[in-house]
Amino acid sequence: MLTTPKDQYVARQADRAHQCAFQASAAANNIALLTNSVVTLVERSTIVAPEEAEEIAKVASTALTLCAAVAVSQARITAWMTQIQRHLWLQQAAVTEPARKVLLDAPISSDGLFGPQFLAMVESMKAASEQAEDIRQHVSWLQPAGKPQRLQQQQQQPTQPQRKTDRHAQQPRRQSCPSAAAGGTVPRLQGTVPRLRPPTREGGARRE
CATH class of the missing domain: 1.10.287 (Helix Hairpins)
Structure with a gap:
């Protein structure tokens, strides 16, 4: 319709x-x-x-x-x-331009709107489709067996930029300590720090 x-x-x-x-x-x-x-x-x-x-x-x-x-x-x-x-x-209809021209100018008859030319074209297209399918089945064995595997390996193999990004992703990031000049806090050292005694004068020591 x-x-x-x-x-x-x-x-x-x-x-x-x-x-x-x-x-x-x-x-x-x-x-x-x-x-x-x-x-x-x-x-x-x-x-x-x-x-x-x-x-x-x-x-x-x-x-x-x-x-x-x-x-x-x-x-x-x-x-x-x-x-x-x-x-x-x-x-x-989804038909090619040559087929459309043939159906448009087909002889007028009482056998439908397009006449017997429509049925003849349908049979011709059906036969062509079956012939193409037979050719595809006969030619499929000519494809080398290693070609699909090679294509699959190429698809699985990562490219050079991808390798670089993977290496950078594997390396752990170093924690940067904030500097005192930047306003950061300097981490305190754990443990006790020995105190240094001030140097004494010799004269005073002798007097004592």
């Missing part, structure tokens, strides 16, 4: 124009049949003069030509409305 209200509105208007084109084609076909019947009656009539019958035949021929032109124009309108419907649906 179309998601946006704008696309839904365009689809409804295209559907209405498509129906009107079919109705106009049917009316032109009926006019052509009636004109042909008039020509047949004039040819079989014995009352109408040959000159008048000839003029009526010319007018009827012109009317048939106009009916054919109207039918062709209405057929083109229906084809364009169908392409509008296809465009609205294709812009929501």
Whole structure:
């Protein structure tokens, strides 16, 4: 189903124009049949003069030509409305540009919006996908066995900057002692410190 209200509105208007084109084609076909019947009656009539019958035949021929032109124009309108419907649906699908162009210009038929071309393309894409899968399975054994291990070792091996950061992380940080000039407290030494006696004078010692 179309998601946006704008696309839904365009689809409804295209559907209405498509129906009107079919109705106009049917009316032109009926006019052509009636004109042909008039020509047949004039040819079989014995009352109408040959000159008048000839003029009526010319007018009827012109009317048939106009009916054919109207039918062709209405057929083109229906084809364009169908392409509008296809465009609205294709812009929501994830298809490539070549596939989109093929589906957009596919012959119009009664087998759905895209006709038999859609089913043919689906079968072709399915066959291509299966063939690609078979090729992938047959080629997988060509890959060397050591290559994944080598890639795994390269992924596990740390780089040079990482090694440096690991070494710095392993070394313990040295505790820096704050200096007295910076306003820090000097740590006290544990234990008793021996006191030094002041030097005595010799003279005083002798006097004593």
